[in-house]
Amino acid sequence: MSLAAFLLSYGGLFALCLAMPKHYRAMCGANALPPRPVLLMTRIAGWLILGLSFVASVDAVGWAFGPVQWVGYLAMSGLVLVFGLPYSPRLVLLLGILAFLAVPLTIILI
Amino acid sequence: MKESFSQSMDWLHTWAGLLFGWLLFAIFFTGTLSVFDQEITRWMQPELHRVTPAPLDLDAASRTLNQLAPHADRWVITLPYDRKPVGAIGWQHDGLSTLKAIDSRTGTVIPRRETRGGDFFFRFHYQLLLDQPGIWIVGVSAMAMLAVLVTGIVIHHRIFKDFFTFRPSASFHRSWLDAHNVTGVLVFPFHVMITFTGLVIFWAIYMPAGIQTRYEGDMNAFWAEAELFFEREPANQPAPLVSLADLEREARNHWKDGQTRSIVVEHPGDRHALVHMYRRSDDRLSLDSGRVTFDGAGGALRAVWLNENPAYLTQSVLTGLHFVRFGGSPMRWLYFGMGLAASAMIATGLVLWVVKRQGRHAGADAVGYRLVEGLNVAAVAGLLVATATFFWANRLLLPDLEARDLWELRIFFAAWSLCLGHALLHEFLRDGASLKIWTTQLVLAALLFGLLPILNAFTTESHLFVTLPQGQWHLAAVDLTTLMGGLVLGWTAWRLHHPVRTSARSCHTQPVSSSSGSIGSS
Numbered sequence: 001m002s003l004a005a006f007l008l009s010y011g012g013l014f015a016l017c018l019a020m021p022k023h024y025r026a027m028c029g030a031n032a033l034p035p036r037p038v039l040l041m042t043r044i045a046g047w048l049i050l051g052l053s054f055v056a057s058v059d060a061v062g063w064a065f066g067p068v069q070w071v072g073y074l075a076m077s078g079l080v081l082v083f084g085l086p087y088s089p090r091l092v093l094l095l096g097i098l099a100f101l102a103v104p105l106t107i108i109l110i
Numbered sequence: 111m112k113e114s115f116s117q118s119m120d121w122l123h124t125w126a127g128l129l130f131g132w133l134l135f136a137i138f139f140t141g142t143l144s145v146f147d148q149e150i151t152r153w154m155q156p157e158l159h160r161v162t163p164a165p166l167d168l169d170a171a172s173r174t175l176n177q178l179a180p181h182a183d184r185w186v187i188t189l190p191y192d193r194k195p196v197g198a199i200g201w202q203h204d205g206l207s208t209l210k211a212i213d214s215r216t217g218t219v220i221p222r223r224e225t226r227g228g229d230f231f232f233r234f235h236y237q238l239l240l241d242q243p244g245i246w247i248v249g250v251s252a253m254a255m256l257a258v259l260v261t262g263i264v265i266h267h268r269i270f271k272d273f274f275t276f277r278p279s280a281s282f283h284r285s286w287l288d289a290h291n292v293t294g295v296l297v298f299p300f301h302v303m304i305t306f307t308g309l310v311i312f313w314a315i316y317m318p319a320g321i322q323t324r325y326e327g328d329m330n331a332f333w334a335e336a337e338l339f340f341e342r343e344p345a346n347q348p349a350p351l352v353s354l355a356d357l358e359r360e361a362r363n364h365w366k367d368g369q370t371r372s373i374v375v376e377h378p379g380d381r382h383a384l385v386h387m388y389r390r391s392d393d394r395l396s397l398d399s400g401r402v403t404f405d406g407a408g409g410a411l412r413a414v415w416l417n418e419n420p421a422y423l424t425q426s427v428l429t430g431l432h433f434v435r436f437g438g439s440p441m442r443w444l445y446f447g448m449g450l451a452a453s454a455m456i457a458t459g460l461v462l463w464v465v466k467r468q469g470r471h472a473g474a475d476a477v478g479y480r481l482v483e484g485l486n487v488a489a490v491a492g493l494l495v496a497t498a499t500f501f502w503a504n505r506l507l508l509p510d511l512e513a514r515d516l517w518e519l520r521i522f523f524a525a526w527s528l529c530l531g532h533a534l535l536h537e538f539l540r541d542g543a544s545l546k547i548w549t550t551q552l553v554l555a556a557l558l559f560g561l562l563p564i565l566n567a568f569t570t571e572s573h574l575f576v577t578l579p580q581g582q583w584h585l586a587a588v589d590l591t592t593l594m595g596g597l598v599l600g601w602t603a604w605r606l607h608h609p610v611r612t613s614a615r616s617c618h619t620q621p622v623s624s625s626s627g628s629i630g631s632s
Contacts, residue, residue, distance in 0.1 A: 002440065013274075016273075016274075017273075017274040020273070020274065022275075023274055023275075061437065064394065064395050064436075065395070065436060065437045065441065068395075068431065068437070068441070069437065069440075069441060069444065071299045071300060071303075072300070072441070072444030072445070072447070072448060073444070074296070074299075075296050075297040075299075075300055075444075075447070075448050075451065076444060076447050076448070078274075078292075078296040078297075079292070079293070079296055079297070079447075079451060081274060082274050082275070082276050082292050082296065083276060083292070085274065085276065086276055086277060086278050086279065087278070
């Protein structure tokens with residue numbers, strides 16, 4: 001379950017990143033940009049997934065350690081995302097899609 | 111004052127960051143290593159790698175102590191557990207402390223090389239090996255860190271616009287600033303938490319007013335009340351010590367599924383001997399989780415303290431958050447990663463001070479500028495070289511050298527001083543050689559760290575080819591981490607000479623004037 005919490009924290013940040021036009025272009029091509037409502041949806045999804053990662057983290061290690069672990073996961077997955085983005089945007093994208101797949105799995109398991 | 115609010119914040123961030131940055135980098139880097147202090151100590155004592163873990167026979171340990179130190183003021187027995195599979199005994203006599211590893215079954219001393227191990231980084235982290243004055247210096251630096259964190263957020267206007275932004279191909283200044291901001295913002299909760307809790311640990315030293323007024327400065331009176339700490343003078347009449355194993359069994363009834371961490375015997379062999387049993391706290395946030403005190407001569411229960419007082423428990427939880435004894439290896443790796451990010455934030459901040467002023471100080475008038483450049487290299491790269499040298503010294507010094515642990519320290523500080531000398535010498539004797547000094551010291555650190563697993567293979571029998579197949583992860587992780595560290599440092603050094611050159615050189619034309627979180631306004 002801790003792995004799910006990590007993937008979700010990455011997925012949440014990834015969605016928030018995708019919702020920013022300049023980062024969207026970096027990952028999906030210079031001219032690609034979906035309409036505003038889609039970006040807004042992505043942003044909302046990002047926050048929801050971050051919330052879900054908190055739930056998954058608390059579920060994995062309990063109320064005492066869960067929040068601490070969640071902050072750590074956010075920081076670490078954020079660093080992977082940000083420092084990965086300029087060097088290998090495709091890999092960041094791929095990992096993001098993988099993280100999205102963890103969402104339904106987590107909802108079933110919690 | 112015609113300066114605006116954000117300009118004065120900028121000023122504070124720049125100068126507090128610079129003056130305390132050198133020290134803060136050392137504090138944060140050694141603190142990051144201290145997360146794995148037990149693992150480092152274990153790695154540095156290869157004589158103990160072969161010992162198979164077993165539950166400690168406390169009565170055997172007590173017999174050994176009775177032979178080795180019958181007249182000591184205090185005995186300490188540390189029980190083995192997963193991070194530290196070999197038990198230890200220690201004693202204090204006339205202010206001198208001794209520590210020995212023992213065989214868990216027989217209680218006999220296992221000879222091993224003298225080393226400070228991870229404890230050196232731990233002590234340097236909070237007191238710079240200067241005792242009380244060091245604690246004060248670190249405390250003042252922590253206060254500066256808090257100020258720098260707050261001002262950093264204030265002057266970084268574009269936090270949300272620049273979120274997730276790192277542009278290695280942009281200008282030198284821009285890419286360092288991005289790295290500084292990213293490591294600052296993404297890990298911000300950790301920075302604040304670790305700095306604040308670090309101050310909370312020494313509340314009694316930093317803010318003694320409460321104890322001064324309520325207890326007239328008598329710390330022992332305070333502990334006696336807050337921790338139900340029970341102390342007494344020796345009676346100077348001999349009396350045999352009761353079985354520690356029996357007492358430990360009794361103490362465990364109070365632990366609620368917990369384990370005993372250590373046992374302290376005050377005035378062993380005296381009629382007034384006291385036995386304190388401490389509970390291990392790795393199953394909870396709070397650092398102090400319980401103590402049971404017995405009469406050493408009769409075995410009567412004297413005090414049970416389970417840390418349930420709200421104020422004390424709060425302090426203990428904050429302390430525990432800092433020490434990260436909880437959550438096992440995964441949590442420690444998270445702290446290690448965030449600690450490295452914090453160190454990187456400080457290092458990039460120091461570099462930025464120089465980068466922002468590059469070209470502005472040509473000629474001989476730039477003594478201060480050169481000094482900062484030299485100190486930057488020595489504080490960051492020099493410390494890395496010294497740390498790696500410390501690990502090398504541990505393997506290369508003869509195991510039975512007199513005052514061996516001190517020699518390891520001397521070599522550490524000698525290496526650091528040489529790096530400082532090298533940096534300053536080049537700064538002042540050769541113009542504009544700063545990039546070269548960085549590269550030299552980074553390459554040196556990269557080689558020392560990267561080659562450490564090979565040195566280990568030649569000097570011990572617990573190298574990667576043994577530890578990996580046997581699944582001894584606690585040992586293998588040290589070799590693998592230094593190897594990774596070497597690669598990253600080598601890559602950094604290479605990168606300094608081969609900046610990313612893409613079409614984005616034009617990033618210069620981007621609105622640099624928006625100076626997001628720039629330290630020091632241009």
